[in-house]
Ligand SMILES: *[C@@H]1O[C@H](CO)[C@@H](O)[C@H](O)[C@H]1NC(C)=O
């Protein structure tokens with residue numbers, strides 16, 4: 001009887017001791033996952049780093065054996081990249097991200113859970129979750145990725161007949177741009193121009209055709225295209241000199 005009671009006391013003391021440790025772990029230093037940028041932009045065909053950090057990091061002897069890191073799409077839970085048992089776990093990765101993602105392996109033990117996505121396409125636009133579990137707990141952070149495509153070098157076509165000169169530029173990019181034509185003195189030529197924008201939703205590109213038609217005589221004007229999302233600003237001056245171009 002005496003011995004049983006003694007063991008129970010030891011046992012209870014141990015439980016209290018254990019509870020104190022657990023409570024201290026979970027209240028003193030809960031895992032905190034943050035993203036340095038909650039919204040960022042990626043350009044078609046380029047790479048982008050989705051930043052994510054967690055703290056506290058592991059103790060003095062970094063041991064990432066307890067780390068479970070999952071990057072996933074918020075919309076449909078598709079797995080973008082996953083890491084546990086100290087390895088990339090790519091068997092659960094969604095096909096759309098195959099061969100395009102990587103972590104910064106030597107930064108994981110510093111609390112850097114960022115993922116790099118290569119060859120960005122329109123389907124990569126959306127919301128991402130960075131979910132981290134360690135022996136300090138579980139937490140998640142969210143970010144939004146916007147997609148853009150730099151407009152290609154505009155292709156110039158000039159058609160001339162006896163009365164008119166028509167100048168057309170064609171280019172592809174995303175999202176829809178701001179298009180302007182300006183005369184030699186900065187005047188707005190919108191009245192004499194037509195612009196068509198065809199969107200190819202699946203490809204994530206707008207096909208732009210913009211033309212300016214003027215009487216057949218020497219001309220001096222500029223085609224301007226702005227992609228606000230990617231801060232792209234194209235300006236292509238055109239000078240047509242000489243006398244009448246036909247006959
Ligand atoms: C997590 O870390 C961020 C940045 O260091 C801080 O602003 C935030 O208050 C922390 N959140 C918690 C729950 O500790």
Ligand SMILES: *[C@@H]1O[C@H](CO)[C@@H](O)[C@H](O)[C@H]1NC(C)=O
Pocket residue numbers: 095098099
């Ligand atoms: C990824 O790479 C592997 C090996 O090179 C290849 O077999 C597979 O088709 C690739 N997947 C995609 C989606 O490109």
Ligand SMILES: *[C@@H]1O[C@H](CO)[C@@H](O)[C@H](O)[C@H]1NC(C)=O
Pocket residue numbers: 049051053104107112113114
């Ligand atoms: C995480 O690693 C990436 C790649 O080296 C780097 O660009 C990013 O700045 C790092 N983040 C932090 C918080 O160190």
Ligand SMILES: *[C@@H]1O[C@H](CO)[C@@H](O)[C@H](O)[C@H]1NC(C)=O
Pocket residue numbers: 184185186220221239
């Ligand atoms: C075109 O117009 C600009 C602005 O007025 C002027 O600086 C430039 O010299 C002109 N070029 C020609 C060939 O007329």
Ligand SMILES: *[C@@H]1O[C@H](CO)[C@@H](O)[C@H](O)[C@H]1NC(C)=O
Pocket residue numbers: 180188189190191
């Ligand atoms: C040019 O004029 C058109 C209408 O004629 C107008 O919609 C457009 O905003 C003007 N652009 C600039 C840069 O003033």
